[in-house]
Amino acid sequence: MPLDLALLKKLSEVAGIPGWEDRVREVIQQALKGLVDEVRTDALGNLIAHKSGNGPKVMVAAHMDEIGFYVKHVDPKGFLRVQNVGGFDTRNLFARAVTVHTQLGDLPGLLNPAGKPVHISTPEERNKIPTVAQFFVDLGLSAKEVARRVQVGDPVTLRQEASMLGDLFTGKAMDDRASVFVLLETLKRLKGKKIKHDLYAVFTTQEEVGLRGALTSAFHIEPEIGIALDVTLAVDTPDSEAHEAVTQMGQGVGIKVMDSASISDRGLVQQFVQLARKKKIPYQMEVLPLGGTDAGAIQRSRTGVPSITLSIPTRYIHTITEAVHKDDLEATVQLLTAYLQG
Structure with missing residues (x-):
């Protein structure tokens, strides 16, 4: 079979x-x-x-x-701070697509660490590994819309399509x-x-x-x-x-x-x-x-x-x-x- x-x-x-x-x-x-x-x-x-x-x-x-996250804070600009549930190596979390699962439906978002873009950061800032607490989710929505749709405690999951890779199955x-x-x-x-x-x-x-x-x-x-x-x-x-x-x-x-x-x-x-x-x-x-x-x-x-x-x-x-x-x-x-x- x-x-x-x-x-x-x-x-x-x-x-x-x-x-x-x-x-x-x-x-x-x-x-x-x-x-x-x-x-x-x-x-x-x-x-x-x-x-x-x-x-x-x-x-x-x-x-x-x-492993994933729960929303722990919605800031005045509409960015979300998260609490991890399960162990993450934060080196693998940069620039990830996520989904925030709200009572009003799923919202796509982007997960990134807070800080300066690489173009204007110092060598010390670029080499520092961020903690989970420094990461935030950007939903691309106005602060008012985020406040309406998202609440503390909403789950957040990483998003990735699964597929075959040679003899391997990855996702x-x-x-x-x-x-x-x-x-x-x-x-x-x-x-x-x-x-x-x-x-x-x-x-x-x-x-x-x-x-x-x-x-x-x-x-x-x-x-x-x-x-x-x-x-x-x-x-x-x-x-x-x-x-x-x-x-x-x-x-x-x-x-x-x-x-x-x-x-x-x-x-x-x-x-x-x-x-x-x-x-x-x-x-x-x-x-x-x-x-x-x-x-x-x-x-x-x-x-x-x-x-x-x-x-x-x-x-x-x-x-x-x-x-x-x-x-x-x-x-x-x-x-x-x-x-x-x-």
Whole structure:
């Protein structure tokens, strides 16, 4: 079954920052039709899809949210100041197209740091890296019109068209819409088939600000096994040292050993490695020095849950040109499908 990259494009381009994942959830709900036995949304906005099986209760989590902003101030000239939700490297934020999502409709805008144009700035000013607090949004509207249409608390998202680039698929929010896509593609391949596990496919909220949705949904589901799906660093571009390469593009699904939020269950790591070898699915071992996934929340739920993360190697994480390799997407779908089928 070929990957439905049109669905990945839709998932990438739809807007959904932490606490405002509604539009993403709607796309997923449409894609879930006919694939599971039950779908519900909990109090924190997590979308929980249940596919019945006779085996252990397994929670597979992929987060819906993307990093973005909320409007925190509208100044007298009509410029907007923003508060980030999620971690940004501000070097990647210069001259970006954004959308401000207001109650009166979406407004296109431009994101730039405050300060002088390069032509009249000093060398010291040009070399200074601005903080998020220095960035503002220009809507191209009069101050009166901005005040009428925008209010503090309106979400702001980066805008970027997703597309194929050789063997790569690139766009915004591959973190973690690529994993949402993998989970949906896995459910497609399991359609009409009996599975080894009692599966809860959970599309979680607010991962980028503290793994919040995974924590509450795991508490409710009480899984016996937790699997997080997320992206990880592909450190394989120029001027990167070989020992820094957490994963490499096109070399298969990442089986995570550890990150700064979780250490994967040793038994699950061995089980996934053996399964990948048996099925001849390309894989690579992953040790991530900094960063975490929903596994960090799932494993600490109630009295503890053996958990692991399957990772998709990704270049340019937390930018609008995040890129994943189609072969790595396929390998992740194959490994997860094989595990759930038993």
